[in-house]
Amino acid sequence: MVNRVYLVRHGMRLNLELPDWAKTAARPHDSPISETGVRQAMETAQYLRGRGIRHLFASPFYRTLQTAHAIAEALDLRINVEYGLFEWLNPAWIPEFPAIIAPDEAAAVFPRINPHYWSYSGPGFPEPDENVHVYSRVKPAIDGIVEDYDGAIAIVGHGASMHQTARSLVDPPTGFIRKMCAVNQLDRQQDGSWRLVHSTTEHLSFSEA
Numbered sequence: 001m002v003n004r005v006y007l008v009r010h011g012m013r014l015n016l017e018l019p020d021w022a023k024t025a026a027r028p029h030d031s032p033i034s035e036t037g038v039r040q041a042m043e044t045a046q047y048l049r050g051r052g053i054r055h056l057f058a059s060p061f062y063r064t065l066q067t068a069h070a071i072a073e074a075l076d077l078r079i080n081v082e083y084g085l086f087e088w089l090n091p092a093w094i095p096e097f098p099a100i101i102a103p104d105e106a107a108a109v110f111p112r113i114n115p116h117y118w119s120y121s122g123p124g125f126p127e128p129d130e131n132v133h134v135y136s137r138v139k140p141a142i143d144g145i146v147e148d149y150d151g152a153i154a155i156v157g158h159g160a161s162m163h164q165t166a167r168s169l170v171d172p173p174t175g176f177i178r179k180m181c182a183v184n185q186l187d188r189q190q191d192g193s194w195r196l197v198h199s200t201t202e203h204l205s206f207s208e209a
Contacts, residue, residue, distance in 0.1 A: 002145065004152035005169070005194075006053065007162045007184040008044060008071070010063040011037025012208070029087075029098035030062045040181035040204055041067040045074035047183060047203035053077065054151040059085040059158060062101050067181070068156040069110045075154075078114040081106070084121035084141025088134050088160035091126035120144035130160050131167075138164040146188075169194035179207050 015021045015031040022028035033041065048071055056077040058068035068079050081103075089097065107113050120141040127133035142165050145153065155165060159178040166173035169186055170193075176184050177199040185198040201207040 001147060001188070002055075002149050002151065002153050003188045004052075005142075005146070005165075005186045006048060006051070006152070006154040007165055007186070008048075008067065008154060008156045009159055009162050009178060009180050009182055010059075010061070010067040010156060011040040011044075011181050012206075013037065013063055013180075027062075027099045027101070029094055030100040033063045033066050036206055037063070037067070037180065038070070040206065041070035042074075043203050043205060044181045044183060045071045048154060049074055052152045053154045055145075055149045055153040056080065056156070057082045057085065057145060057153065058156040059083075059087065059161060060100055060103075060106065061087055061158070062106075064156045064158065065101070065106055065110050065113070069112055071154060071156065072112040077112070078117075079110065079112050080114050080117040081119070082117075082141055082145070082155075083119040083123065084137045085155065085157040085161045085165070086123040086137070087158045088130055089123055089125045089127040090130070091128060097125040130164065134160050135164045135167065139168045141165075142168045166196060170196050175199050177201060182207075 011033040013031045014034040017034045057080045058064045060081045121137040166176050182201045
């Protein structure tokens with residue numbers, strides 16, 4: 001069984017630094033990370049080296065796969081693409097189910113994706129309440145992962161899905177940091193419960209206010 005979980009939000013999104021990007025993008029809700037985000041991903045990968053991480057999971061969005069691929073390269077791991085970690089499909093931000101990078105294209109761009117992994121859950125649309133709708137699909141995903149895998153793992157997702165993953169293990173996850181490329185470490189205790197033991201952005205040369 002898994003005894004340690006590192007939760008990582010993706011790096012800085014390009015559409016936050018270049019708001020006009022989405023106006024001409026084929027997939028306006030599937031932003032890549034910016035140059036800043038690439039740097040954050042590399043710094044996060046270096047921070048996670050030497051920590052005994054055995055398995056890596058990521059949301060299927062382009063920005064999470066980019067971030068996860070940097071980590072996978074540094075740690076020599078495969079990427080397990082988990083749809084339960086999907087971005088929060090808040091209808092106030094996203095008017096319909098978003099188009100994201102297709103699995104075959106993702107596998108070509110990110111060769112460390114594990115083609116044999118099967119997701120534990122997936123999103124629905126709409127998801128107006130993060131604490132209800134995101135939690136309801138993140139919970140079975142993290143429960144399955146920590147039961148079926150072993151050792152230390154890392155998960156790359158979004159602000160909402162990472163916060164709800166932490167909440168699935170520790171409620172409330174006091175001290176959790178939602179900033180981009182923040183790392184939150186949760187450890188399983190001897191009684192089987194989980195504890196959020198460390199949250200940081202100190203490894204980053206840039207972190208948003």
